[in-house]
Amino acid sequence: MNLAQEVRYLVAKELLLEWRQKYALGGIALYVVSTVFVIYTSLNQGSEELAKTTWNVLFWITLLFTAVNAIAKSFTQENRERNLYYYTLMSPQAVILSKMVYNAGLMILLTVIALAVFTVMLGSPVGQWAIFSVVVVLGGLGFSFLLSMISAIAAKAGNNATLMAILSFPVILPLILILLKLSRFAFVSEASFDDVSGLLVTLLALDAMLVALSFILFPYLWRD
Amino acid sequence: MLNLLRKRWWKYVSIAFLLFAIVAGMYFPLSPGITKVSPDKAIEGSVLELSIETYNTDFNKEDEPVVYLRGDDLSFCADAVIVTSPVGLTATFILPDSLGINGVKPFNIIVDGATDGTMFLRSSLFITGRNPSNDSEYACAKNIEVHASANKSFPNRVILDESIRNLFYHVPLWFAMLFLLMFSFGSSIAYLNSNKIIYDVFAKEAAFVAMLFGALGIVTGMTWANFTWGTPWTNDPKLNGAAVGMLTYLAYFVLRGSLNQRDQRAKVAAVYGIFAFVIYIIFIFVLPRLSDSLHPGNGGNPAFSNYDLDNSLRPIFYSAVIGFTGIGFWIMSLRIRYTLLLDKQQE
Numbered sequence: 088m089n090l091a092q093e094v095r096y097l098v099a100k101e102l103l104l105e106w107r108q109k110y111a112l113g114g115i116a117l118y119v120v121s122t123v124f125v126i127y128t129s130l131n132q133g134s135e136e137l138a139k140t141t142w143n144v145l146f147w148i149t150l151l152f153t154a155v156n157a158i159a160k161s162f163t164q165e166n167r168e169r170n171l172y173y174y175t176l177m178s179p180q181a182v183i184l185s186k187m188v189y190n191a192g193l194m195i196l197l198t199v200i201a202l203a204v205f206t207v208m209l210g211s212p213v214g215q216w217a218i219f220s221v222v223v224v225l226g227g228l229g230f231s232f233l234l235s236m237i238s239a240i241a242a243k244a245g246n247n248a249t250l251m252a253i254l255s256f257p258v259i260l261p262l263i264l265i266l267l268k269l270s271r272f273a274f275v276s277e278a279s280f281d282d283v284s285g286l287l288v289t290l291l292a293l294d295a296m297l298v299a300l301s302f303i304l305f306p307y308l309w310r311d
Numbered sequence: 312m313l314n315l316l317r318k319r320w321w322k323y324v325s326i327a328f329l330l331f332a333i334v335a336g337m338y339f340p341l342s343p344g345i346t347k348v349s350p351d352k353a354i355e356g357s358v359l360e361l362s363i364e365t366y367n368t369d370f371n372k373e374d375e376p377v378v379y380l381r382g383d384d385l386s387f388c389a390d391a392v393i394v395t396s397p398v399g400l401t402a403t404f405i406l407p408d409s410l411g412i413n414g415v416k417p418f419n420i421i422v423d424g425a426t427d428g429t430m431f432l433r434s435s436l437f438i439t440g441r442n443p444s445n446d447s448e449y450a451c452a453k454n455i456e457v458h459a460s461a462n463k464s465f466p467n468r469v470i471l472d473e474s475i476r477n478l479f480y481h482v483p484l485w486f487a488m489l490f491l492l493m494f495s496f497g498s499s500i501a502y503l504n505s506n507k508i509i510y511d512v513f514a515k516e517a518a519f520v521a522m523l524f525g526a527l528g529i530v531t532g533m534t535w536a537n538f539t540w541g542t543p544w545t546n547d548p549k550l551n552g553a554a555v556g557m558l559t560y561l562a563y564f565v566l567r568g569s570l571n572q573r574d575q576r577a578k579v580a581a582v583y584g585i586f587a588f589v590i591y592i593i594f595i596f597v598l599p600r601l602s603d604s605l606h607p608g609n610g611g612n613p614a615f616s617n618y619d620l621d622n623s624l625r626p627i628f629y630s631a632v633i634g635f636t637g638i639g640f641w642i643m644s645l646r647i648r649y650t651l652l653l654d655k656q657q658e
Binding site: 244258300301310 | 503551555558559561562565566569570575578579581582583585586587589590591593594
């Protein structure tokens with residue numbers, strides 16, 4: 088079985104597991120909605136218009152916390168023995184790639200939910216939807232790639248929520264800063280892709296590097 | 312590697328370099344400079360009596376330092392200069408009637424002493440024009456030339472002042488930290504390749520000493536920032552980079568602490584160490600693209616290499632880098648040997 092096939096089977100397995108425990112997906116979707124609702128009620132019920140910077144920061148911080156919570160369980164929802172069984176069947180690269188692909192899909196879904204709720208409750212300062220959607224997709228990919236690897240590391244150490252957060256926050260900062268900067272461009276309706284091409288390339292390179300790093304490092308981590 | 316770490320010669324070398332950096336960094340005086348000029352305002356056509364306070368100068372009564380004002384293409388010599396003290400002058404200017412100044416124009420004050428060299432204070436006098444037309448002829452009687460101080464000295468910079476000496480502590484401490492982190496990174500890779508527990512000890516102790524140096528770098532940096540920028544912490548990418556580095560490696564130690572089984576701890580820590588280091592390096596390179604820094608060499612601030620007299624700083628700076636890095640590795644080697652002995656005792 089080649090790598091692509093292995094990844095396909097594993098992603099299908101993830102989807103099946105998710106489908107069987109629908110409450111998990113529902114739970115994380117509710118997490119997004121409740122977070123936004125807390126922000127909305129805390130902000131004096133939206134009577135004043137939110138500054139763009141504040142919207143930007145709140146949006147990405149909400150996504151960050153959602154991502155950490157959604158992805159933390161990647162390597163712990165199945166027991167150790169079953170993971171060992173996958174190891175005998177599949178290459179470790181296939182395992183981490185499948186987690187990344189699956190989490191990327193999950194993150195994009197959650198981003199869409201978050202964006203919809205934000206727009207309904209807090210309005211939206213986005214002026215250039217084309218740029219913003221590209222940024223959101225690349226950001227979701229970056230979150231899922233980085234956090235998949237961190238959750239694999241945290242899972243080895245008993246996977247408590249604190250560890251997941253303290254391991255991921257410092258390393259996710261460069262990603263967050265690039266995303267915040269890119270989103271600010273997307274708020275200006277006259278912005279074009281030429282203005283952001285440099286930053287987009289940086290973001291793409293960062294995503295690619297995260298995949299490469301995980302691809303190289305995960306086999307060492309997986310081996311028990 | 313362990314044998315090299317036990318060797319003595321490089322420890323002597325780093326002590327020598329560090330001592331040289333500390334002594335030389337304190338020995339050389341700051342080059343002469345102007346600290347205060349009063350008044351700072353004047354009107355065209357008036358007689359201006361400027362009192363100038365200088366720093367590290369040694370004026371004699373017999374000396375006749377040349378004092379002149381310069382603003383773009385206009386320059387004036389002082390008509391009379393009286394030395395009031397080794398660090399004080401009074402210069403009298405008879406300002407011409409119509410210089411063609413429209414509104415207010417800033418002038419630099421330049422003092423050219425015989426032994427103290429040429430010193431100047433940028434935009435320190437503002438002259439208000441009364442007559443926008445320029446019809447007076449004015450020429451400076453004395454020859455204007457720029458020359459350096461006779462003694463070897465460090466550049467005297469406004470705002471930096473004597474704190475320029477912190478260059479030999481703050482920056483080398485960061486350099487040493489980065490070298491130690493690189494060593495930790497290399498050791499982590501070596502551990503994953505060989506599974507020898509000693510590389511894990513290397514990686515851990517190198518990261519530990521790096522954090523120690525990072526903390527010292529932050530303290531020296533905060534002292535410096537408080538003196539020059541007026542606040543110990545600003546939202547500056549380099550400061551944030553430093554803080555992120557510290558957070559990352561503190562998390563690394565928490566991760567190590569939460570794993571009990573030795574081989575597994577070594578493996579998981581090595582994986583996180585490599586992952587975090589690569590992202591940290593990218594962070595350091597990417598972040599300056601996103602925002603300006605107050606640090607020299609960023610956001611339009613001159614780097615130290617742009618300073619005219621940087622050659623007096625450079626050798627001392629590099630010795631401090633070698634010295635602090637050597638001391639860092641020395642502390643690390645002691646900690647490594649201590650950890651290895653502890654392990655032996657437990658077995």
